[in-house]
Amino acid sequence: MSATRLAGLPAVARGDARILVLGSMPGTASLAAQRYYAHPRNAFSPIMGALAGAAPELPYPQRLARLAGAGIALWDVLAHCERAGSLDARIEPGSIVVNDFDAFFAAHPHVALVAFNGGTAARVFARHAANALRPGTATVTLPSTSPAYAAMPLAGKLAAWRAALEPLVRSRYGSA
Numbered sequence: 479m480s481a482t483r484l485a486g487l488p489a490v491a492r493g494d495a496r497i498l499v500l501g502s503m504p505g506t507a508s509l510a511a512q513r514y515y516a517h518p519r520n521a522f523s524p525i526m527g528a529l530a531g532a533a534p535e536l537p538y539p540q541r542l543a544r545l546a547g548a549g550i551a552l553w554d555v556l557a558h559c560e561r562a563g564s565l566d567a568r569i570e571p572g573s574i575v576v577n578d579f580d581a582f583f584a585a586h587p588h589v590a591l592v593a594f595n596g597g598t599a600a601r602v603f604a605r606h607a608a609n610a611l612r613p614g615t616a617t618v619t620l621p622s623t624s625p626a627y628a629a630m631p632l633a634g635k636l637a638a639w640r641a642a643l644e645p646l647v648r649s650r651y652g653s654a
Contacts, residue, residue, distance in 0.1 A: 480531075481573070482560065483559075484558065485557070486557050487508070487514060489551060490522075490545070490551060491553070496549035496646045496648070497590070497592075498593070500553055500555050500568050501567065501599050502567070504554060505560065506563065507549060509649055514552050517625060521624040521625075522595070524632060528636055529643055534543050544548045548648050549588075549646065549647060554599070555577065555602045557575045557578075560573035561573075564626070574606065576602070576606045591616045592616070592617045593620055593639075594620060595624075596620070596623075596624065597622070621634065631646040640642065
C-alpha cells in the first residue's frame, strides 16, 4: 500500500471553547465522510454522548452543536501528511505539516485544556507545535478512541476521558 497525501478537516470550534480535543489525522472513513470520528466503531461519539450529550445516534450537525455548547472544540495536530491507510504508525514523518495553532489559540483565548486523543497526537504536537501553547494551558494525553486501540475497553476509556474533561465541560447537568 503506497502513502497518499492527505489534508485534514477544518477545526470545529466556537470562540468560547474551553477544551480542544486533538487527534493526529483523521482516518480514511472520516476523510471520506468529511466528519470527525466517522468510523462506526470509534469510541469518541459514545464517550462524548456520556460527557456532553453528543451521542452517536444524533445527526452529525447536532453532535457538533452539543460539543460546541459544552465548550469542546475538535481538530487534529496535522494539517497534511502522507500515510498509507488509517493507522498513525503509517504516517511518513517527513511529510508532516501541522495546523496553525498560533492562530487557533489567538482566536480561542478561553481554551484551558488541550486533550490529545492518543499518544501520536501528543507526541507530534510536542515535537512540532508545543510552542503555540499559552502559559497556563493544561494538556492531557487520553486513551485513543480509535478501534485500532483495543487494549482498553470502552468503560476504561470513558473513565479516563471523564476524569480529564468533565471539570471543564459545560452541560445541562451543571458541570463547570
